Amino acid sequence: MDFSILESGFLPSKISTILSKEFDDIEYVGNNLPKILANNQIESEVLNLEPEKDISNLGIDELERAMLLYSYIGHAYIWGNLKTDKVIPKNISKTWFKISQKLGRPPILSYASYALNNWKLQDKNKPFDLENIRILQNFLGGMDEDWFIMIHVAIEYEAKEILSNLKHYFLDQNEDQSFLESALESIRKINSIMNRMPEKCDPFIYYNRVRPYIFGWKNNPATPQGVIYEEVVEYNGKPQLFRGETGAQSSIVPALDALLGITHSNDPLREYLDEMRLYMPIEHRYILNYLDEWSESKRSSVTNQDKSVKLTNEIIKEVHTFRNKHLEYARTYIHEQSLSNQNNSNVVGTGGTPFMKYLDKHLQETVPTND
Numbered sequence: 464m465d466f467s468i469l470e471s472g473f474l475p476s477k478i479s480t481i482l483s484k485e486f487d488d489i490e491y492v493g494n495n496l497p498k499i500l501a502n503n504q505i506e507s508e509v510l511n512l513e514p515e516k517d518i519s520n521l522g523i524d525e526l527e528r529a530m531l532l533y534s535y536i537g538h539a540y541i542w543g544n545l546k547t548d549k550v551i552p553k554n555i556s557k558t559w560f561k562i563s564q565k566l567g568r569p570p571i572l573s574y575a576s577y578a579l580n581n582w583k584l585q586d587k588n589k590p591f592d593l594e595n596i597r598i599l600q601n602f603l604g605g606m607d608e609d610w611f612i613m614i615h616v617a618i619e620y621e622a623k624e625i626l627s628n629l630k631h632y633f634l635d636q637n638e639d640q641s642f643l644e645s646a647l648e649s650i651r652k653i654n655s656i657m658n659r660m661p662e663k664c665d666p667f668i669y670y671n672r673v674r675p676y677i678f679g680w681k682n683n684p685a686t687p688q689g690v691i692y693e694e695v696v697e698y699n700g701k702p703q704l705f706r707g708e709t710g711a712q713s714s715i716v717p718a719l720d721a722l723l724g725i726t727h728s729n730d731p732l733r734e735y736l737d738e739m740r741l742y743m744p745i746e747h748r749y750i751l752n753y754l755d756e757w758s759e760s761k762r763s764s765v766t767n768q769d770k771s772v773k774l775t776n777e778i779i780k781e782v783h784t785f786r787n788k789h790l791e792y793a794r795t796y797i798h799e800q801s802l803s804n805q806n807n808s809n810v811v812g813t814g815g816t817p818f819m820k821y822l823d824k825h826l827q828e829t830v831p832t833n834d
């Protein structure tokens with residue numbers, strides 16, 4: 464098993480920002496999506512796109528760029544179009560499907576496209592910093608939409624510190640406590656980034672302008688039968704049900720749970736999270752599955768010195784703080800907004816989960832077992 468990803472974090476090492484000229488029409492629609500949506504022209508723009516693209520020569524970073532563009536355009540078509548028939552035209556469905564097969568995840572907007580592959584440094588000569596992140600692709604654009612994604616990217620960037628330190632201590636069994644001290648420092652930094660969400664992402668704007676475009680087609684009252692991908696022979700004309708973009712497709716928290724020995728009891732809510740793994744990049748999925756097995760069978764053999772137990776418990780308390788803040792956001796950004804808005808789905812998250820119940824359950828389960 465290649466553990467290097469725990470050292471480098473889940474952000475890709477190379478992100479393509481523009482595809483070759485064969486994809487000019489797709490790049491054009493992607494770049495102009497905010498104007499196209501405001502002008503209600505997504506349908507005519509999509510019907511003008513060349514139906515089948517040759518993707519055989521695309522490298523992994525270009526495939527991710529293509530996945531990002533097709534996913535944004537596909538969601539804009541479904542959620543920004545007055546038509547109600549919920550059929551994705553062949554102009555995007557066929558190529559989107561081919562790309563998704565190569566990447567090993569469904570043709571839908573996932574966290575990997577929305578956050579992991581959707582940024583660059585605004586000034587390459589300056590170090591990574593929240594305000595040095597430039598988001599590449601938007602639906603409507605604006606500060607709140609950018610900031611919502613920027614916070615996720617900044618957390619992913621910092622997470623490589625906690626993940627690599629926990630890896631050294633627990634997986635490599637290097638019992639130097641400074642690894643746990645550094646991990647504690649890192650999760651505190653993650654929490655301070657998390658706290659900054661309300662600075663530039665307003666709950667009303669998030670709920671009414673950002674969130675509507677990232678829903679999926681599964682467990683969504685707007686698409687009870689799912690969505691048809693026109694002329695995708697493998698789907699045989701049958702509507703497909705895929706879940707939407709959500710932070711639950713980030714690998715950080717499941718990796719921390721496994722490394723720290725935080726367990727969630729088996730119930731239908733836990734199944735949602737396991738299903739989210741199908742929407743993650745394959746190598747992230749593999750490492751999470753490995754960490755789960757390791758956690759169940761080998762974690763208990765790691766040292767139990769008093770000082771390290773105390774430090775580990777401190778880290779778990781910080782993960783609890785993260786989940787607590789996160790639950791507060793689910794309440795203020797979604798639940799409370801939904802009370803004053805009758806036209807916007809509130810019972811499920813964008814990933815399609817009954818979120819208040821399950822986020823609270825996972826919060827309660829984030830406790831040291833040996834305090």
Ligand code: HEM
Pocket residue numbers: 614615618657660669708709710711712713715716717736786789792793796797811812813814815816817818821822825826
């Ligand atoms: C305004 C900010 C946020 C809101 C309103 C929000 C909302 C949600 C919702 C509703 C879910 C349930 C799954 C679903 O979509 O159906 C969820 C899950 C999740 N989100 Fe967020 N989220 C926010 C920010 C973040 C950030 C910044 C991260 C960091 C990476 C994150 C990571 C997660 C994780 C890991 C889960 C799975 C929960 C667990 O394992 O306990 N979220 N989020």
